[in-house]
Amino acid sequence: MSVPLGYYLILGGVLFAIGLCGALTRKNAIAVLMSIEIMFNAAILNFVVFWYYLHNGALTGQMFALFAIAVAAAESAVGLALVISVYRHYKSVDVNEMRSLKG
Amino acid sequence: MIGKGLMDGLVVTAKNFVGSYFDGNRKERLFTYQYPEERMPLPENSRTFPFLVYDGTPDQMRCTACKVCETECPPQCICIVMDRDANGKPLRRPTVFDIDTSVCMQCGICVEVCPFNAIKMDCDFERSQYARFDDLITHLPTLLKSNEYYHQIKSAEATRVDATRKPAKKPAAAPTPVKPVPTSTDMRTEDERQAWQRGYQGEVGAGEIVWPPVVLKKQSARTPLEQSVSSAPAANDVPWHDSGIELEKRMEMAKERPLADKLMAAMAQVDCQACGYDCRGYANALASGESKDYSRCAPGEEPTKNMLEKLMKEAGKI
Amino acid sequence: MDAIYKLIQHYAPKIPDLLALALAVLLPIAIVMGVFLTVFALLTWVERKALGRIQNRRGPNRVGPVGLFQPVADGLKLLTKEDIVPAAADKVVHFLAPVLTVVPAFMVLAVVPVAKGFVPVDLNIGVLFALAVSTGSVLALFMAGWASRNKFSLLGAMRSVAQVVSYEVPMVMAAVVILMAAGTLSSVGIVEAQRGLAGWFVFKPWGLVAFVIFQLCAMAEVARTPFDLPEAESEIVAGYHTEYSGFKFALFQMGEYVAAITMGGITVTMFLGGYLGPGSDLPKIGWLVSAGWFFAKLGIIVVINIWARGTWPRVRVDQLLGFAWKLLLPLALVNIVAMAIWHFASNKLVGWGASAVVLAVAIVALVKINTGQTFEKRSYRFIS
Amino acid sequence: MTIVFLTLSAITVLGALLAVTLRNLVHCLLALVLFFMGIAGHFFLLKADFLGAVQILIYIGAVAVLILFAIMLTRNISGTEGGRGSLGGAWWLGVGIATTLAGAMCVFVRRSDLVSKLPYGATEEGVVKEIGKLLVTDWVVPLEIMAVLLTAALIGAVVIALEEEKKR
Numbered sequence: 001m002s003v004p005l006g007y008y009l010i011l012g013g014v015l016f017a018i019g020l021c022g023a024l025t026r027k028n029a030i031a032v033l034m035s036i037e038i039m040f041n042a043a044i045l046n047f048v049v050f051w052y053y054l055h056n057g058a059l060t061g062q063m064f065a066l067f068a069i070a071v072a073a074a075e076s077a078v079g080l081a082l083v084i085s086v087y088r089h090y091k092s093v094d095v096n097e098m099r100s101l102k103g
Numbered sequence: 104m105i106g107k108g109l110m111d112g113l114v115v116t117a118k119n120f121v122g123s124y125f126d127g128n129r130k131e132r133l134f135t136y137q138y139p140e141e142r143m144p145l146p147e148n149s150r151t152f153p154f155l156v157y158d159g160t161p162d163q164m165r166c167t168a169c170k171v172c173e174t175e176c177p178p179q180c181i182c183i184v185m186d187r188d189a190n191g192k193p194l195r196r197p198t199v200f201d202i203d204t205s206v207c208m209q210c211g212i213c214v215e216v217c218p219f220n221a222i223k224m225d226c227d228f229e230r231s232q233y234a235r236f237d238d239l240i241t242h243l244p245t246l247l248k249s250n251e252y253y254h255q256i257k258s259a260e261a262t263r264v265d266a267t268r269k270p271a272k273k274p275a276a277a278p279t280p281v282k283p284v285p286t287s288t289d290m291r292t293e294d295e296r297q298a299w300q301r302g303y304q305g306e307v308g309a310g311e312i313v314w315p316p317v318v319l320k321k322q323s324a325r326t327p328l329e330q331s332v333s334s335a336p337a338a339n340d341v342p343w344h345d346s347g348i349e350l351e352k353r354m355e356m357a358k359e360r361p362l363a364d365k366l367m368a369a370m371a372q373v374d375c376q377a378c379g380y381d382c383r384g385y386a387n388a389l390a391s392g393e394s395k396d397y398s399r400c401a402p403g404e405e406p407t408k409n410m411l412e413k414l415m416k417e418a419g420k421i
Numbered sequence: 422m423d424a425i426y427k428l429i430q431h432y433a434p435k436i437p438d439l440l441a442l443a444l445a446v447l448l449p450i451a452i453v454m455g456v457f458l459t460v461f462a463l464l465t466w467v468e469r470k471a472l473g474r475i476q477n478r479r480g481p482n483r484v485g486p487v488g489l490f491q492p493v494a495d496g497l498k499l500l501t502k503e504d505i506v507p508a509a510a511d512k513v514v515h516f517l518a519p520v521l522t523v524v525p526a527f528m529v530l531a532v533v534p535v536a537k538g539f540v541p542v543d544l545n546i547g548v549l550f551a552l553a554v555s556t557g558s559v560l561a562l563f564m565a566g567w568a569s570r571n572k573f574s575l576l577g578a579m580r581s582v583a584q585v586v587s588y589e590v591p592m593v594m595a596a597v598v599i600l601m602a603a604g605t606l607s608s609v610g611i612v613e614a615q616r617g618l619a620g621w622f623v624f625k626p627w628g629l630v631a632f633v634i635f636q637l638c639a640m641a642e643v644a645r646t647p648f649d650l651p652e653a654e655s656e657i658v659a660g661y662h663t664e665y666s667g668f669k670f671a672l673f674q675m676g677e678y679v680a681a682i683t684m685g686g687i688t689v690t691m692f693l694g695g696y697l698g699p700g701s702d703l704p705k706i707g708w709l710v711s712a713g714w715f716f717a718k719l720g721i722i723v724v725i726n727i728w729a730r731g732t733w734p735r736v737r738v739d740q741l742l743g744f745a746w747k748l749l750l751p752l753a754l755v756n757i758v759a760m761a762i763w764h765f766a767s768n769k770l771v772g773w774g775a776s777a778v779v780l781a782v783a784i785v786a787l788v789k790i791n792t793g794q795t796f797e798k799r800s801y802r803f804i805s
Numbered sequence: 806m807t808i809v810f811l812t813l814s815a816i817t818v819l820g821a822l823l824a825v826t827l828r829n830l831v832h833c834l835l836a837l838v839l840f841f842m843g844i845a846g847h848f849f850l851l852k853a854d855f856l857g858a859v860q861i862l863i864y865i866g867a868v869a870v871l872i873l874f875a876i877m878l879t880r881n882i883s884g885t886e887g888g889r890g891s892l893g894g895a896w897w898l899g900v901g902i903a904t905t906l907a908g909a910m911c912v913f914v915r916r917s918d919l920v921s922k923l924p925y926g927a928t929e930e931g932v933v934k935e936i937g938k939l940l941v942t943d944w945v946v947p948l949e950i951m952a953v954l955l956t957a958a959l960i961g962a963v964v965i966a967l968e969e970e971k972k973r
Contacts, residue, residue: 003810005919008847011814013910015821015840017903022825024899030830030875034837037868038821041844044860052851053919059935063944065856066936069863070951074958076868080875081962087879109733116475116732123474132477514835546933549858556866560838563873567831579877586870593862606855606933 008049015042029083029093033076040072147257150224152204153213155246156253164247165221168197169373172213172222180206181213193374193381200246204230205239220264226256343368344382350406362418363390369410371403395421449541453530460716461678462492468727475731495671502667510664511568518565519662519669522676525557526683532608533686536696536712540609547608548600551687552593555642558680559585562651565673566661577660580738581651585642587745592638594753595631598760599691602628608687612695621694626777627759630784632692634749634756636725639684641745643677646730653735685722686715693718747791755783809850817843830876838869855933 019042022035044065051061087093126132136143153172157164168185186198213222225248232238254261341364343353350369357368367386374381378399380388388394389411397411415421429441436444466481466489473480481488506515532547534540544550559582566578599622600606603614615621622628641648652660662673689695698714701707736744759776766772820840827833841864848857940948 003807006914006917007810007814009914009917009919010911011817013914014818014907017907017910018818018821018825020906021900021903024902025896026825028830030872030879031825031833033875034833034872035825037837037864037872038824038840041841041864045844045847048848048851048853048856052853059932059939062853062856062932062936063939065853066859067947067951069856069859070955073863073868074955076871077962078958078965080871081966083875084878084966093879112732113728116728119477120471120474120731123477133479134477135479137479514832544854546854546858549855549862553858553862553866556862560835560865560869560873564835582870582873586867589866604934 005049005053008053009046012042012046012049015039015045027094029086030080033079033083036079037072037076040068040075044068044072145226145256147259149226150211151209151228152207152225152230152241153202153211153222153246154225154248155200155243156221156223156250157247158250161244161247164196165219166197166200167195167219167221168193168200169218171216171218171371171373174373175212175216177210177212178206178208180204180208197243200243202241202246203239204241205235220268223253223257223260341367341383344372348372350403350410354410361390362414363387365414366390366411369403369407369414370400371407389415389420390418392420397421449539453535453541454527456535457527457530457679457682458675460682460719461675462496464678464682464723465492465495465674467723468730471724471727472731475728499671500668504667504669505664507570507664509570511570514564514568515664516669518561518568519665519672519676521561521564522558523672523679525554525561526676526679528554528557529680529683529687533683533690534609534612534695535686535715536708537701538708539712543607543609546606548596548611548687548691549606551608551683552589552596555680555684556585556589558676561676562661565665569661569664571664573657573659574661574663576657577651577653577663580657581644581661583738584644584648584650584741587742588638588641588648588749591634591745591749591753592642594750595634595638595756596691597753598627598631598756601757601760601764608690608695612690612697615694615697621692621697623692625763626773626780627756627763628692630752630756630759630780632688634753635688635692636722637749638745639681639688640726640729641741643680643684645681645726647733647736648741649735650738650741655735681726682719682723685719685726688722689715689718693721743791748787751787752783756780759783813843813846813850817847831873834869834872834876837872838865841865841869853932855936 016039019035019038019040022038023032026032026035047061047065047068051059051065055061083093123129123132155164155166168183170183173179173181173183180203182199182201182203183197184199186194186196188194209224211224214224250261250265253264343356344367348356353368353372354365357365360368363386366389367382370382370386372382378385385394385400389397395415397415398408400407400411412421429436429444433441469491470480470488481491484490484494506512529551531541532544532551534543562581562585563578566574566576566581569575599611602622602625603611605611605614623632640646644651650656650660652662657663662670665673694714695718696711696715698711698717701711701714703710759779762779763772763776766775817840820836820838820843823836824833824840827836841860845857845860845864848854848860
């Protein structure tokens with residue numbers, strides 16, 4: 001009754017593409033971060049999917065997913081702190097307006 | 104010890120909780136009145152909405168339809184129409200006396216201005232009704248309450264009032280056959296009624312402040328009725344015929360007029376017929392010598408009395 | 422679920438398979454919803470009554486005998502009230518928020534073992550699931566506050582978000598100790614690990630500390646009174662549900678109370694031995710006795726909640742967050758160490774003493790550190 | 806099973822699409838939460854219960870709330886004016902790249918011999934215990950590094966976001 005692996009791979013690919021699309025087109029830094037979260041999740045989903053379909057009693061896939069979730073959490077924390085810091089500087093979170101490296 | 108205060112609080116509330124069930128004097132502990140069954144005695148001076156006092160039978164109502172309360176009522180929630188006999192002669196009692204309780208603000212000013220101790224503040228607060236407009240207007244039959252009732256709710260005040268009142272006069276007229284008391288509802292057109300229910304707001308332009316508000320009554324539907332009785336010329340001729348104007352102003356207006364007009368200007372301008380006439384009639388009677396008693400203008404009180412005395416003395420009438 | 426499925430197959434083999442499956446799924450849901458909604462209705466009455474008595478009032482006593490039908494009257498009244506949506510509100514989110522408040526509260530019920538052999542779903546990650554799902558309500562509260570386009574609502578929503586996120590951490594840390602002791606995440610497994618004389622985790626030093634931390638965090642998580650800043654009436658009207666009326670408001674109340682009950686259920690499961698108690702293992706009536714034990718213990722938690730609500734005043738925002746981060750979280754971490762000492766101690770008595778000493782020292786030290794500070798004099802912006 | 810998978814996938818894709826297309830940032834966030842929910846559902850479907858719970862706990866309980874605070878701290882409160890970025894006419898480029906990527910991945914997946922692979926027997930019992938054991942045996946170094954990373958991220962986030970002391 002289970003769906004074949006290909007379904008899940010396509011789902012993961014589509015989700016990743018959606019996230020990429022958002023990351024490339026969105027102007028708002030927070031929206032870009034959200035898109036990156038979508039990409040992260042698509043990747044994590046693939047870890048779990050491969051674990052489920054291909055594991056031989058090992059839990060490596062789940063462990064990887066676990067660490068990926070932890071890294072993603074750290075990433076979003078730092079990323080959002082950066083966004084807030086940038087907002088203080090530029091009074092805007094528009095990624096197009098952050099052109100100078102100078103403070 | 105940290106947290107002691109928190110624990111003490113818990114002990115206090117626990118004592119309250121247990122005590123409210125098992126304490127010997129838990130009746131005093133649970134001080135809530137179970138309202139519809141138990142009632143807190145109302146204070147002597149508590150007041151809600153006005154009512155009209157009658158002596159003996161409802162026919163002997165104290166109100167003479169002098170309209171002082173109607174004039175003075177700040178939110179203008181009172182509507183009075185005087186009763187008349189078949190010839191159109193005023194009968195010195197209201198045929199319509201309506202109070203819009205949705206407008207009344209329970210200030211008690213009507214009680215203070217009433218020269219006849221006819222209107223008093225009730226302390227009945229259970230006035231909820233089903234219809235928003237119709238039921239909230241109290242009409243004459245419901246407003247009328249006996250002097251005994253007044254004694255019952257405010258005995259001290261009622262006793263005081265009874266002491267100051269003259270011994271009850273005989274009824275002004277022989278008891279007329281009881282006819283259904285018309286209400287404001289069937290005396291007016293629907294539009295006027297609504298305008299009245301809105302507290303005359305319908306007659307005032309939006310944002311326009313008109314003061315004194317009494318002026319508005321000049322346009323109201325009642326005016327023609329009042330004017331038709333008056334034996335005097337049209338209202339324009341007696342510009343002082345407006346109880347909103349002060350006595351000095353009125354006298355100033357009537358300075359160049361004949362004695363009858365001056366006398367009339369000194370009256371309270373409420374056509375209350377406490378004297379047996381309307382204002383014009385009483386002035387004419389005084390001027391013509393038909394009557395010499397200048398103290399009969401009850402609504403005008405001392406100032407009017409003094410002024411009438413002065414005018415009569417100047418004219419050599421007394 | 423499986424047990425019910427087997428029972429149905431055993432007693433009524435003629436029922437088609439799909440129907441039996443559906444019954445097996447729906448029956449526990451119906452039972453749990455029915456029972457806990459009744460408990461919710463009763464709880465509103467008990468709470469109002471008890472609060473009244475604490476304040477020397479009578480509480481509801483008009484509808485039915487001693488006001489017992491008050492919840493019905495309340496429900497009917499709220500059902501028939503007009504549903505007002507502010508003109509500026511975000512209609513969709515405004516509508517979804519109350520629904521989403523109720524959902525997590527009921528989802529947690531899925532893993533609470535109410536009686537012996539009766540748990541709707543015996544997930545092997547039961548407690549983690551409960552803790553995770555109960556976090557979900559915070560977004561519903563935020564949606565409610567944000568969609569109302571009302572400053573009070575938004576303030577309440579942000580307060581509730583900050584509060585729930587802060588108290589989630591010590592809560593999970595306190596739960597970790599129990600997981601270490603039980604060696605499983607399954608709620609049934611945790612209950613079964615508490616068998617024996619004084620086997621309840623609350624009777625161990627670390628268990629007691631974890632219980633207190635967990636209970637306080639649970640109260641904060643469902644915004645019960647010492648921590649009810651999200652809906653502080655005297656400060657921000659009604660917080661996130663200021664702009665709600667009628668049945669949506671009823672849903673908020675229901676979500677709140679059911680969340681309080683389920684949190685109590687989780688606490689009972691983790692610390693008070695769940696459905697265990699004398700007679701809970703009897704052959705025929707064991708399930709009934711165990712259910713009785715469970716609800717009796719739940720009643721104790723509820724009484725603690727109401728008592729605290731009737732007694733303690735609301736804390737300030739800085740006190741609230743400081744309490745979570747500066748006192749509860751370090752204490753929960755030390756508690757894990759105490760648990761480890763207990764676990765590796767050579768005999769029970771040594772473990773008892775050592776962990777108790779560690780915890781006592783930690784509590785005294787943390788209290789000293791936290792009470793030593795005094796606040797600066799406040800400076801107000803508009804007064805020079 | 807297929808129906809459940811398709812439903813969950815629809816929810817997930819819908820959440821992701823809304824999250825990248827909606828104009829209002831708060832709506833984006835709510836759509837993102839829907840997406841996280843969908844992913845968690847997939848985890849449960851894949852018998853990775855523990856990961857599902859962790860996904861809810863971390864993504865919905867922490868990351869979403871973090872993003873929420875970031876939105877509240879940087880935007881006006883209604884969250885409007887978070888328009889879709891038109892990078893001077895370059896938005897179609899992003900969409901194009903993403904579509905190409907998706908197409909390419911679909912093609913690769915179809916060509917792969919893994920496509921029709923079916924899962925092994927389910928092994929959900931004892932997974933949590935196993936993960937716990939692995940974390941402190943085989944994976945203990947990554948775990949410690951992760952702990953250091955998270956601490957560093959925590960401190961870093963605080964330092965970055967901390968408002969600089971205003972010069973007086």
